[in-house]
Amino acid sequence: xxxxxxxxxxxxxxxxxxxxxxxxxxxxxxxxxxxxxxNYDIVPDEKELISKKLVEWADEDKVDVIITTGGTGxxxxxVTPEATLAVVDRIVPGFAEAMRAESLKKTPMAMLxxxxxxxxxxxxxxxxxxxxxxxxxxxxxxxxxxPHAVETLKGQAGECAAPET
Numbered sequence: 001x002x003x004x005x006x007x008x009x010x011x012x013x014x015x016x017x018x019x020x021x022x023x024x025x026x027x028x029x030x031x032x033x034x035x036x037x038x039n040y041d042i043v044p045d046e047k048e049l050i051s052k053k054l055v056e057w058a059d060e061d062k063v064d065v066i067i068t069t070g071g072t073g074x075x076x077x078x079v080t081p082e083a084t085l086a087v088v089d090r091i092v093p094g095f096a097e098a099m100r101a102e103s104l105k106k107t108p109m110a111m112l113x114x115x116x117x118x119x120x121x122x123x124x125x126x127x128x129x130x131x132x133x134x135x136x137x138x139x140x141x142x143x144x145x146x147p148h149a150v151e152t153l154k155g156q157a158g159e160c161a162a163p164e165t
Contacts, residue, residue, distance in 0.1 A: 001094065002064040002150040004030055005057045007050070009071035011082050013046040022069040025132040029139050030067075033147075045071050050083035051132055058087075059124035066123060070130035072115040072146050074084075078082035081114045088118030088125060094146070095126060099138040106137065120151045122156045 006026045012018035020042055030037060036118070039057050043049045050071070057063045095117035103110030115138075119136030120160035126142070130137050151157040 001034040001036060001149065003036050003038045003062075005061070005063040005066045006030075006037065006041075007039075007053055007057075007066060007068045007070055008042040009033070009045055009050055010042060011034070011044045011077065012068075012151055013042045020134045022130055022135045024105055025135045026067050026069060026128070026139065029143070031135065033143070033156045035065075039066075042075060045077040045079055047079040047083045047086070050080055051087050054084065054120065054125055055059055058120040058125070063123055064154070065127060065146065066125045068126065069128045072113050072127050074112055078114070084116050084118060084127055088116075088120050089154055091116060092116040092149070094118070094122070094143050095149075098141050099128075100143045103137055104132065124144050124153060 006023050008020045008023040010018060013020050023040065023042065027037060040059060041053060043053055054066060057066050068080055071078045097116050100110050100113055100116065113129055116130065117124070117126045128138050148157060
């Protein structure tokens, strides 16, 4: 079991002008796993606010995984990757590479994603796109590796070999 936080990055969502369907999709998917969701919030597309929330959840609340949704595109307000990179100790490029590679099979627009994944202490921070469809597609790709990543960060992991079939 691990703990998670869901952070939606959306100007309209933070003002109550849009329903947070992407955050709901993350919650729905994580609820099918052995995960306890500790935190959920919606913040506007402001780098400092995003970074502050990531640091708070990782350092004070000791959340194992923070999944963000939104703010990973090319508009001037899309700053989630920059906010994440400002607070992580190490990047974990394989997660983002796998999500983009799989998404490219469905749409060429996937190459526009600037999502990053990194660690802050023992917390894994994962950026996802802002659409519920993209959230589902990306989580489907990374969920098989997520429990092992958390165990590894906590120092509880055994061998990395794939399970025998």
